[in-house]
Amino acid sequence: MNQPSILLDGLPVPFVDGQTIMDAAMAADIFIPHLCHHPEFKPQGSCKLCTVKANGRYVSACTLPARDGMEVENNSPDLNDKRRTLLQMLFVEGNHFCPSCEKSGNCMLQALAYELEMLSPHFDQFYPNRPVDASHPEVLLDFNRCILCELCVRASRDLDGKSVFSLSGRGITKHLIVNAESGRLADTDFSWADTAAHVCPVGVILKKRSGFAVPIGKRRYDVEPIARQVERLAARRADEES
Amino acid sequence: MNAVPQSRKLRLATTSLAGCFGCHMAFLDIDERLLELLERVEFDRSPLTDIKTCGPCDIGLVEGGICNAENIHVLQEFRRNCKVLIAIGACAVNGGLPAQRNHLDLGRCLQEVYLTGPGIVNGQVPNDPELPLPLDKVHPIHEIVRIDYFIPGCPPSGDAIWKFLTDLLDGRTPRLGHPLLHFD
Numbered sequence: 144m145n146q147p148s149i150l151l152d153g154l155p156v157p158f159v160d161g162q163t164i165m166d167a168a169m170a171a172d173i174f175i176p177h178l179c180h181h182p183e184f185k186p187q188g189s190c191k192l193c194t195v196k197a198n199g200r201y202v203s204a205c206t207l208p209a210r211d212g213m214e215v216e217n218n219s220p221d222l223n224d225k226r227r228t229l230l231q232m233l234f235v236e237g238n239h240f241c242p243s244c245e246k247s248g249n250c251m252l253q254a255l256a257y258e259l260e261m262l263s264p265h266f267d268q269f270y271p272n273r274p275v276d277a278s279h280p281e282v283l284l285d286f287n288r289c290i291l292c293e294l295c296v297r298a299s300r301d302l303d304g305k306s307v308f309s310l311s312g313r314g315i316t317k318h319l320i321v322n323a324e325s326g327r328l329a330d331t332d333f334s335w336a337d338t339a340a341h342v343c344p345v346g347v348i349l350k351k352r353s354g355f356a357v358p359i360g361k362r363r364y365d366v367e368p369i370a371r372q373v374e375r376l377a378a379r380r381a382d383e384e385s
Numbered sequence: 386m387n388a389v390p391q392s393r394k395l396r397l398a399t400t401s402l403a404g405c406f407g408c409h410m411a412f413l414d415i416d417e418r419l420l421e422l423l424e425r426v427e428f429d430r431s432p433l434t435d436i437k438t439c440g441p442c443d444i445g446l447v448e449g450g451i452c453n454a455e456n457i458h459v460l461q462e463f464r465r466n467c468k469v470l471i472a473i474g475a476c477a478v479n480g481g482l483p484a485q486r487n488h489l490d491l492g493r494c495l496q497e498v499y500l501t502g503p504g505i506v507n508g509q510v511p512n513d514p515e516l517p518l519p520l521d522k523v524h525p526i527h528e529i530v531r532i533d534y535f536i537p538g539c540p541p542s543g544d545a546i547w548k549f550l551t552d553l554l555d556g557r558t559p560r561l562g563h564p565l566l567h568f569d
């Protein structure tokens with residue numbers, strides 16, 4: 144009967160055994176910023192955007208199991224400052240020239256930067272030089288925008304059973320590779336029908352000849368900021384229940 | 386920024402470095418609000434005035450990244466003279482689309498454009514000392530001088546620029562939220 148719950152920013156949020164803080168928040172339509180988390184995949188805790196304070200300690204909401212009575216701080220100036228810094232690090236690490244990116248307006252990295260009012264990248268740019276892979280007939284890969292979330296890696300390996308992508312290298316030289324002798328996407332059995340083709344939260348995996356189809360103003364995050372999309376869902380559910 | 390005494394008009398300088406003038410056009414997109422602004426500010430050096438060097442100013446608006454030696458010279462002049470220096474637009478903020486040349490070899494770019502490109506007869510890479518030398522890479526302006534504020538966008542909308550400037554002039558911390566904050 145007595146369902147366990149956490150206190151998320153002072154609000155009681157119920158959970159079932161085995162759920163993480165992120166799972167509980169998502170079920171309640173409470174927005175915890177995240178990039179590498181996707182409910183369909185095993186969490187891996189690499190982007191650290193979901194950092195919250197649980198019982199006074201910084202932890203990743205996507206990997207830490209909820210415990211009854213746990214006090215979790217999520218939407219606070221301190222945490223949002225740290226998240227903004229993480230976003231700035233991701234922005235300077237790649238070539239995020241949004242004005243010419245087909246994902247602009249539909250990109251989670253960008254939407255989170257808007258949400259957290261990131262006005263500048265703050266750090267010096269790395270300007271990486273990783274050639275695009277345009278070998279595949281349907282799909283283009285721009286590796287300079289990859290944030291190493293491994294969603295495509297997990298999707299291709301765990302759902303599509305193809306293991307088309309991997310991360311390779313160490314430290315700042317770590318990067319996404321295509322698992323083929325030639326390293327080219329065309330030499331794999333990758334297809335636009337794969338789950339892995341649709342999970343990239345940024346503008347790396349792009350369908351050819353389909354960019355810029357949605358008018359400005361109608362793109363996903365033009366319509367509504369990322370956090371409000373989640374909160375609105377909660378409001379709608381509450382309406383339906385009453 | 387502290388609240389500004391309204392008795393005196395503020396001085397505003399603007400410049401375009403490795404920019405496209407789009408941020409200046411977006412600035413003019415405040416339309417008739419420009420008249421309202423002119424009651425509170427006076428323009429110093431700007432592409433919109435005939436003043437050749439920047440004098441002591443309250444606010445400097447810089448569009449464009451840094452791509453050649455003259456850009457650095459002008460940026461430093463602005464930093465010396467402006468109490469508040471604002472980077473406006475994607476190019477000033479992170480180098481912008483011109484920084485897409487950063488993975489190319491500069492010498493080969495110049496050769497292709499001036500010597501080997503299609504339709505070039507008796508080409509030569511311009512070498513008059515009057516011309517500023519290009520840098521091997523394009524840089525955001527905050528990598529050269531300290532910047533006080535950033536207005537992202539390619540370009541930011543007239544409304545965003547208006548909101549930002551009026552926040553600043555009224556002594557509020559400038560804020561851009563949805564839908565005024567965008568990077569594209």
Ligand code: SF4
Nearest residue numbers: 239241244247250346
């Ligand atoms: S991937 Fe996102 S943040 Fe990066 S350039 Fe594209 S729209 Fe901008």
Ligand code: SF4
Nearest residue numbers: 289290292293295343
């Ligand atoms: S390509 Fe996209 S989905 Fe794959 S690791 Fe990079 S950012 Fe993540």
Ligand code: FES
Nearest residue numbers: 177188190191205
């Ligand atoms: S969403 Fe938790 S670390 Fe990326």
